[in-house]
Amino acid sequence: MDNHLSSVKNSCTLLKMFLDSPKEMGVSELSRQLQLSKGAVHKLLATLESEGFIKQNPTNKQYSLGYTLLELGNKVLKDHNLVEFSKQYLQRLSDTTQELTCLCVRDDYEAIYVDRIDSKHPIRFNVDIYRRFPLYATSAARAILAFQEPLFIESILSSGIRTYTAYSMKEPAEVKKRLDIIHANGYEVSENMRNVGVMGIAAPIFDTNGAVNASISMIGPANRVKPSLETMIEHVTTTAREISAQLGYRG
CATH class of the missing domain: 3.30.450.40 (GAF domain)
Structure with missing residues (x-):
């Protein structure tokens, strides 16, 4: 249970990093800022990408925020x-x-x-x-x-x-x-x-x-x-x- 909560917290922290960072970020930079191994960051990104919270640029392999967050944000504004x-x-x-x-x-x-x-x-x-x-x-x-x-x-x-x-x-x-x-x-x-x-x-x-x-x-x-x-x-x-x-x- 503790590992699960830690993973959720790390995922939330990862998403919020994009608020004050460049549009796209790579695994190395995310790993450094999160103070997690690249392997752990890869797992976080893969999970978030599968749900549309993160998307990867196929050209440079960098990551950015996904459109699911835009949908959720619009829902917040609407309500x-x-x-x-x-x-x-x-x-x-x-x-x-x-x-x-x-x-x-x-x-x-x-x-x-x-x-x-x-x-x-x-x-x-x-x-x-x-x-x-x-x-x-x-x-x-x-x-x-x-x-x-x-x-x-x-x-x-x-x-x-x-x-x-x-x-x-x-x-x-x-x-x-x-x-x-x-x-x-x-x-x-x-x-x-x-x-x-x-x-x-x-x-x-x-x-x-x-x-x-x-x-x-x-x-x-x-x-x-x-x-x-x-x-x-x-x-x-x-x-x-x-x-x-x-x-x-x-x-």
């Missing part, structure tokens, strides 16, 4: 529900920060909050699930917009922007500068821009292709969030990185 998948991370972030946490997704030119975990504090901020906002309007929305193509951003801002408070950005040029900062930092922090007295921290969620169509955010009264701002930023960005990694992002 994947981001809201359900992210729930545990959203809950953990709320438990850690004790503030409202939200999952936001992009729907064409708008952002939608699709899930939330409410703060346990008696004084707290709230958001309406499934309410739509322009992609420049909230911290969670801007954390998505900052990682879109320049032409898309231009199309969002070309008709002007709406202001929500006296502290809101008032010109598209201001939004563009802020998006550059968000892109460089990897997160957004805003205060009073959508609601006075409220602070939001948001970070992008990357999918397996490196695209950003969702974000996770934490929102609370500014006077409660600011004293622990750096810690709160770390909690939010760590959570976003963990979700991204689970979605297959390897940036």
Whole structure:
């Protein structure tokens, strides 16, 4: 039983080696990295090849990932529900920060909050699930917009922007500068821009292709969030990185 489990683990390790390696690898390189004999690696490859997980190039005898993995990956994507998948991370972030946490997704030119975990504090901020906002309007929305193509951003801002408070950005040029900062930092922090007295921290969620169509955010009264701002930023960005990694992002 132990040998069988070891073989399965070695097979999984072999497959994952291709994630950060050239398209094709030979037995010698695989043997060296796995620290297994060439004979053992040959057996692993033969088994994986028989099930379509590995394929061999008949010209150079090198190995690459097989199409069965593509079928399985497509099945995962088809069955994947981001809201359900992210729930545990959203809950953990709320438990850690004790503030409202939200999952936001992009729907064409708008952002939608699709899930939330409410703060346990008696004084707290709230958001309406499934309410739509322009992609420049909230911290969670801007954390998505900052990682879109320049032409898309231009199309969002070309008709002007709406202001929500006296502290809101008032010109598209201001939004563009802020998006550059968000892109460089990897997160957004805003205060009073959508609601006075409220602070939001948001970070992008990357999918397996490196695209950003969702974000996770934490929102609370500014006077409660600011004293622990750096810690709160770390909690939010760590959570976003963990979700991204689970979605297959390897940036």
